[in-house]
Amino acid sequence: MSKRITLDPITRIEGHLRIDVEVNGGKVSKAWSSAQMWRGIETILKGKAPEDAWSLAQRFCGVCTTVHAISSIRSVENALKVEVPLNAQYIRNIMIAQHSVQDHIVHFYHLSALDWVDIVSALKADPKKAASIAQSISDWPGNSEKEFKAVQEKLKAFVAGGKLGIFASGYWGHPAMKLPPEINLIATAHYLKALDYQRKAAQAVAILGGKNPHIQNLVVGGVATAVNLENMATLNMERIAYLRTLMEETRDFVQKVYYPDMIAIASAYKEWFKYGAGVTNYLAVPEFPEDTKNTQFGLNGGVFFNGDLSTFKAITTHQDQYLINNISEGVAHAWYEGAATHHPWEGETKPDYTDFQENGKYSWCKSPRFEGKPVQVGPPAQLFAAYAGGNQKVKKLVDSTCQKIGVGVKDLHSTMGRLGARAIRAHLMADISLEYLDKLVNNLGKGDRTYANHTEIPKGEYKGVGFHEAPRGTLSHWMVIEDKKIKNYQAVVPSTWNASPRDEKGNMGPYEASLIGNPVANEEKPLEVLRTIHSFDPCIACAVHTIDPEGKEITKVKVL
Numbered sequence: 001m002s003k004r005i006t007l008d009p010i011t012r013i014e015g016h017l018r019i020d021v022e023v024n025g026g027k028v029s030k031a032w033s034s035a036q037m038w039r040g041i042e043t044i045l046k047g048k049a050p051e052d053a054w055s056l057a058q059r060f061c062g063v064c065t066t067v068h069a070i071s072s073i074r075s076v077e078n079a080l081k082v083e084v085p086l087n088a089q090y091i092r093n094i095m096i097a098q099h100s101v102q103d104h105i106v107h108f109y110h111l112s113a114l115d116w117v118d119i120v121s122a123l124k125a126d127p128k129k130a131a132s133i134a135q136s137i138s139d140w141p142g143n144s145e146k147e148f149k150a151v152q153e154k155l156k157a158f159v160a161g162g163k164l165g166i167f168a169s170g171y172w173g174h175p176a177m178k179l180p181p182e183i184n185l186i187a188t189a190h191y192l193k194a195l196d197y198q199r200k201a202a203q204a205v206a207i208l209g210g211k212n213p214h215i216q217n218l219v220v221g222g223v224a225t226a227v228n229l230e231n232m233a234t235l236n237m238e239r240i241a242y243l244r245t246l247m248e249e250t251r252d253f254v255q256k257v258y259y260p261d262m263i264a265i266a267s268a269y270k271e272w273f274k275y276g277a278g279v280t281n282y283l284a285v286p287e288f289p290e291d292t293k294n295t296q297f298g299l300n301g302g303v304f305f306n307g308d309l310s311t312f313k314a315i316t317t318h319q320d321q322y323l324i325n326n327i328s329e330g331v332a333h334a335w336y337e338g339a340a341t342h343h344p345w346e347g348e349t350k351p352d353y354t355d356f357q358e359n360g361k362y363s364w365c366k367s368p369r370f371e372g373k374p375v376q377v378g379p380p381a382q383l384f385a386a387y388a389g390g391n392q393k394v395k396k397l398v399d400s401t402c403q404k405i406g407v408g409v410k411d412l413h414s415t416m417g418r419l420g421a422r423a424i425r426a427h428l429m430a431d432i433s434l435e436y437l438d439k440l441v442n443n444l445g446k447g448d449r450t451y452a453n454h455t456e457i458p459k460g461e462y463k464g465v466g467f468h469e470a471p472r473g474t475l476s477h478w479m480v481i482e483d484k485k486i487k488n489y490q491a492v493v494p495s496t497w498n499a500s501p502r503d504e505k506g507n508m509g510p511y512e513a514s515l516i517g518n519p520v521a522n523e524e525k526p527l528e529v530l531r532t533i534h535s536f537d538p539c540i541a542c543a544v545h546t547i548d549p550e551g552k553e554i555t556k557v558k559v560l
Contacts, residue, residue: 001024002022002023002024002029003022003023003523004020004021004022005020005021005022005023005520005523005526005529006018006019006020007019007020007021007526007529007530008036009036010530010533010538011169012110012111012112012114012534013111013533013534013537013538013539013540014061014062014063014064014538014539014540015035015036015037015061015495015538015539015540016035016036016037016540017033017034017035017036017499017533017538017540018033018034018035018036018356019031019032019033019034019511019515019529019533020032020034020358021515021518021520021526021529023520023523023526026519026520026521027517027518027519027520028515028516028517028518028520028529029516030516031508031511031512031513031515031516032358032362032363032501032512033363033365033499033500033501033509033511033512034356034362034363034364034365034501035363035364035365035495035499035540036364036540037364037540038335038351038364039060039364040349040351041056041057041059041060041491042347042349042489042490042491043349044056045057045486045489046486046487046488046489047485047486048485048486049457049484049485049486050076050079050220050457050479050481050484050485050486051076051219051220051455051457053072053073053075053076053477053479053486053489054068054069054070054072054073054076054218055069055214055216055218057069057071057072057477057491058072058213058214058215059214060491060493061539062213063103063213063539064099064103064470064471064472064539065212065213065214065215066095066096066099066205066209066212066213066215067096067099067468067470067471067475068475068477068491068493069214069215069218070092070095070096070218070466070468071466071467071468071470071475071476071477071491072466072477072479073218073219073220073466074294074318074464074465074466074467074468074477075464075465075466075477075478075479076220076457076464076466076479076481077220077221077294077455077464077466078294078318078319078464078465078466079462079463079464079479079481080220080455080457080458080462080464082220082221082453082455083221083292083293083453084221084222084289084292084294084453085222085292085448085450085451085452085453086291086292086443086448086450087222087223087227087440087443087444087448087449087450087451088221088222088223088225088450088451088452089289089290089291089292090436090437090439090440090443091208091217091223091225091235091440091451092218092223092289093288093289093298093432093436094204094208094243094247094433094436094437094440095205095208095209095215096287096288096468097288097429097430097432097433097436098201098204098205098247098250098429098433099201099205099471100425100426100429100470100471101201101250101251101254101426101429101430101433102198102201102202102205102250103471103537104254104258104422104423104425104426104429104471105194105197105198105201105250105253105254105258105426106194106198107422107471107537108194108258108261108262108419108422108423108426109190109191109194109258110191110194110195111534111537112419112531112534112535112537113187113191113265114167114170115527115530115531115534116177116179116265116268116269116531117177117179117183117184117187117188117191117265118170118172118173118174118177118179118184119155119164119167119170119172119184119188120159120167120170120172120173121172121173121177121179121180121181121184122151122152122155122181122184122185122187122188123152123155123156123159123181124181125148125152125180125181125182125184125185126181126182127145127148127149127152127185128145129182130145130148130182130183130185130186131143131144131145131147131148133182133183133186134148134186137260137264138256138257138260139256140252140253140256140257142189142193142257143186147189148185148186148189151185151188151189151192152185155167155188171525171527174521174522174525174527175521175522176519176521176527176528176531177527178268178269179265179268183264183265183268186261186264187261187265190257190258190261193253193257194253194257194258197249197250197253197254197257200246200249200250201246201247201250203246204243204246204247204250204433207235207239207242207243207246208223208225208235208243209225210224210225219452219455220455220457221452221453221454221455222450222451222452222453223451223452224451224452225451226451227444227449227451228449229444240437240440240441243437244434244437247430247433247434247437248434250430250433251430251431251433251434254426254427254429254430255427255430258423258426259423259424259426259427262419262420262423263401263404263405263420263423265419266405266407266416266419266420267404267405267406269416270405270406270407270416272414272415272416272531273407273411273412273414273415273416273417274414275414275415275517275518275519275528275532276414276415276416276417276418276514276515276518276531276532276535277307277413277414277417277514278376278508278510278511278512278513278514278515278516279374279375279376279508279509279510279513279514280305280306280307280376280413281303281304281305281306281370281373281374281375281376282303282304282375282376282377282380282381282384282385283301283302283303283370283375283376283377283381283473283474283497284301284302284303284315284377284381284382284384284385284469284473284474285301285315285318285323285467285468285469285474285476286299286300286301286315286316286317286318286467286469287299287301287382287468287469288432288436294317294318294319295316295317295319297316297317298432299382299385299386299391299394299469300314300315300316300385300386300389300391301314301315301316301323301382301385301469301474302314302315302384302385302388302389303315303323303370303375303385304384304388305373307410307413309384309387309388312384312385312388312389314385314388314389315385318465318466318467323467324465325343326370326371327343327344327368327369327370327476327492328341328342328343328344328368328369328372329341329342329344329347329366329367329368329369329490329492329496330342330366330367330369330503330504331366331367332361332367332502332503332504333360333361333362333363333367333501333502333503334361334363334364334365334366334367334501335351335352335353335354335361335362335363335364336348336349336350336351336352336366337350337351337352338350339504341369341503341504344465344476344478344490344492345463345465345478345480345488345490346488347478347488347490349490351364362501363499363500363501365495365496365499365500365501365509365540366496366500367500367501367502367503367504367509368492368496368497368500369503373507374497374500374503374507374508374509374510374513375497375510376473376497376498376510377472377473377474377494377497377498378418378421378422378472378473378494378498378536378537379418379421379422379424379425379471379473380412380413380417380418380421381473381474382425382469382473383398383412383421383424383425384412387409393428394428397424397427397428398412398424401420401423401424405420415514415518415531415532415535416535418535418536419535422471422537425471457481457484458484459483459484460482460483461480461481461482461483461487462480462481463478463479463480463481464478464479464481465477465478465479466479470494471537472493472494472495472498472536472537472539473494473497473498474494474497475491475492475493475494476491476492477489477490477491478490478491478492493539494539495536495538495539495540497509497510498510498511498536498538499511499536499538499540510536511533511536511538514532514533514535514536515529515532515533518532
C-alpha cells in the first residue's frame with residue numbers, strides 16, 4: 001500500500017519548496033518538486049537600462065546575490081562584445097571564489113549537516129575522546145578538549161532550559177542517524193565555528209565588492225574597484241594584505257575542518273553513495289576567465305549524458321554555439337501560460353496559477369533542458385567536467401578524496417556524492433581565491449592599473465548571454481537589448497535546472513528523479529527525503545509578487 005507524503009515547506013533552504021512523494025515498501029516510488037513562489041524579476045527588468053540590470057538582478061535571491069550580478073553584467077558584455085581588463089577579471093574571480101567558499105561552508109554545516117548529525121547525541125560524548133579523534137584527523141588548533149567541553153556545556157544548557165533554539169525540530173534519535181556521540185560533538189562544535197568563518201569569506205567579498213550581500217562594484221567593461229597601491233582610499237597593499245589574511249583563514253578552515261568533517265560523515269554513511277543519482281546528464285560552463293575576451297578559463301566546462309564520461313564534450317568558452325543554441329525552457333507543468341518550449345532569448349514569463357495539479361501544472365519553476373534532455377548542474381558537474389577535461393589538480397583532489405572514503409569516481413552520482421563534491425569544490429575554491437590574488441598583485445606589479453573599459457550602450461538591437469558556474473551550478477542570464485533598454489530578460493538558474501518539474505515528454509527533473517528508490521524508514525519523519533533534496537543545496541529564489549490560491553492579487557512591489 002502506498003502512502004503520500006507532502007513536505008511543505010522544505011526547511012533549511014532559501015525560498016519556498018514543496019516536495020511530494022509516494023512511498024511503497026519503504027521506498028519512494030513517485031516524486032514531485034514544486035517551487036512555491038514566483039520570482040518575477042525578469043518582468044521587472046523589462047524596460048530598464050541594461051547597464052543597471054546587474055544591480056537589480058542580484059535581488060533574484062537573498063543568498064546567491066553575487067552570482068546573479070556577475071552573470072547579468074556578462075550578458076551585457078557578451079551582447080556588445082566588450083573586453084574586460086585583467087585586473088577586473090582577477091577581482092571578479094576572487095569574489096566568485098570567496099562567495100563559493102562562504103556558500104559551501106553555510107550549506108554543509110548550517111543547511112545539510114543536521115540531516116546526518118544527531119545534536120542531542122553529542123550530550124553523551126566524552127570531550128577528551130572527541131579531541132583525540134579530531135586531532136588524529138586534522139592539526140587545526142580549535143580541536144581541543146577544552147573547546148569540545150565548552151560546546152557540550154552550552155548544549156546542555158540549551159536542553160535543560162527546553163530551548164534548543166537553532167537545533168529545535170530536528171529528527172533526533174531517528175533510526176537513520178548513526179554517528180557516534182564523539183563525532184556528533186565534533187560536528188556540533190564545528191557547526192558553531194563555521195558561523196565565524198563564513199563571515200570572514202563574506203568580508204573578503206565585501207572588501208572588493210563594497211558590501212555583502214549585494215555587491216556594488218560592477219560596471220559594464222570591468223569593476224568600479226579603484227586600484228592604486230599607494231592610495232589609502234583605494235584597493236592598496238594594506239587592503240590586499242588584509243584580504244589575504246581573511247582568505248588564508250577561511251582556506252585553513254575549509255581544508256582542515258570542513259573537508260575532513262565531510263570525509264568522516266561520508267565514510268560513516270557510505271550506503272548513501274548508492275542513493276539519489278537520478279538524472280545523470282551533466283552540464284557545467286567554463287569559469288574564472290584569464291583573458292580580456294572570455295576565451296581562456298581556469299576551469300573548463302562540458303556536458304555528458306547517462307553518467308558516461310566517454311560521451312563528454314568540452315565547452316571551453318562562453319561563446320560556444322553548441323552551448324548557446326541547445327538550452328531551452330518549457331512550461332508544460334509550470335504555472336505559466338501555455339505549454340510551449342522556448343529558447344531563453346524568446347522566453348516568456350506570463351504567470352498562470354492553477355493550484356497543485358500532479359498531472360498538470362504544479363510549480364513556479366520552468367523546465368530547462370539541454371538538447372531536449374534534463375540535466376543536473378552543480379559541483380559534481382563542474383568536477384566531472386574538469387576531471388574529464390584533464391585538469392590534473394582537480395583529478396588528484398577527486399581521486400584522493402574517493403580513496404580516503406573508499407568509493408570510486410562513479411559513486412559521486414549520488415546523494416552523498418553531491419555533498420562530497422561540494423566539499424572538494426570548497427577545497428578548490430579556497431586555493432583559487434589566493435591564486436587569483438597573486439595574479440592580481442603580479443599584474444599590478446607590472447604597472448597595469450586599468451580596472452574598467454568605459455562602455456556606452458548603443459542604439460539598435462543586441463542579444464547577449466552571461467554564463468557563470470555558481471556554487472549551485474550553471475547559471476545564465478539572457479538579455480535582448482533594443483534602443484538602450486531591456487526588451488526581454490530570462491534567467492536560467494541552477495535550482496531551476498535541478499528543481500524543474502516534468503517536461504512535456506513527462507521526463508522528471510533532477511530533484512524528482514533523485515528521490516526514486518530512496519529509502520524511508522519512518523513515514524512520519526521522512527529524513528531520507530530531506531537528505532537527498534538538501535544535497536542539491538536548493539535555492540528557490542525570492543518572490544516579489546504574490547497571489548492567493550484564487551488568483552487574486554495581494555500586493556505589488558514597485559522597483560524605482
